[in-house]
Amino acid sequence: MPPIQLTTVPPHGAFSLAVHGGAGPLRDGPERAVAQAAGLRAALAAGDAVLAARGSALDAVCAAVAVLEDDEAFNAGRGAALTVDGTAELDACVCDGAAAQAGAVAASRFARHPVLAARAVMERTPHVLMAGPGPDWLDAVGLERVDPSWFVTPARLAALRAGTSDPTAPAVPAGLTEPRVGHGTVGAVARDAAGRLAAATSTGGVTGQWAGRIGDTPVVGAGTWADERVAVSGTGIGEYFLRAALAHDVAARVRWTGAGLADAVRDAIADDLVVPGGDGGVIAAAADGTLVLAHCSQAMLRGHLGPAGPVVVA
Ligand code: ASP
Secondary structure (H helix, E strand, O other): OOOOEEEEEOOOOOOEEEEEEEEEOOOOOHHHHHHHHHHHHHHHHHHHHHHHOOOOHHHHHHHHHHHHHOOOOOOOOOOOOOEOOOOOOEEEEEEEOOOOEEEEEEEEOOEOOHHHHHHHHHHHOOOOEEEOOOHHHHHHHOOOEOOHHHHOOHHHHHHHHOOOOOOOOOOOOOOOOOOEOOOOOEEEEEEOOOOOEEEEEEEOOOEOEOOOOOOOOOOEOOOEEEOOOEEEEEEEOHHHHHHHOHHHHHHHHHHHHOOOHHHHHHHHHHHHHHOOOOOEEEEEEEOOOOEEEEEOOOEEEEEEEEOOEEEEOO
16 A cells, blocks of 8 residues: 655745645656746746735635646646547636535636636536636636647647557557656645635546546545635545545545544545545645645655745655
8 A cells, every 4th residue: 555645834924825736746857856846836826926925725626726727737737647649638627615606617618727617617607517618718708729730749749649659640540548647736725815725626637538528626625626615625536436436535534533634634635546546646725724645656756835935745
């Protein structure tokens, strides 16, 4: 059974913020690791600026995730993992714990920032989850749209082709049946100075996933959750998060058993990921500002604000 690595960050100021850049095996080279660390710092700085100006936790997690969506070093927005057809189908979700509201998009292909499209679903429609909002809808809600090819990078095409022995093979690797999972999905959790909690997650899914596959990220309670007690953002093989409603499982343990956040996170990862053979991790925030960052995968890119400014943990 893989060990669970868990960090608890006690409350240390008026607000708290943690981000992740995906969980999976340790296989990225040093150059990419440097780029990813810089990306996490930039995301923390963006969220920090919002929270320091007494902005909302919701604004902070959206700002942090939007930065990571624009960063090719992560599997979200531009540079997202590609489907078996070589297309980018992006999932994102936001949860506003104080308002008990959520919004999400699945298989989004046109929104430059899927996290902002998810927020628009929450704030501008009577719905919670929309599949692939189109260009007209994005225009109507005033969000930036791009051609779907904008998300597809040479590095991600190479990663997709890596499953075949034929270097001239098209983007569809023959015989690929198992999606490959790696670092990249991004997420943020925050508690603001008014005590409100929020979570946001954004992803391209897993490399080589079937076109049309939707992971845990946009499913409220699976990959993303926030209420008045906890905010959770997950990363890993989404099917395990979906089967167990993992993010909500963390919240339910806090709510119904009175467990502290660290115990709730550890037990949820153990029961929902480790026992069934899954892989991944979560970042979580509690109402008192405590942050917990934990994973059972070999690694999880993650960072949090500390008393002396942004601290990228690993
Ligand atoms: N959870 C994401 C998904 O399954 C992938 C990841 O976090 O790496 O879509």
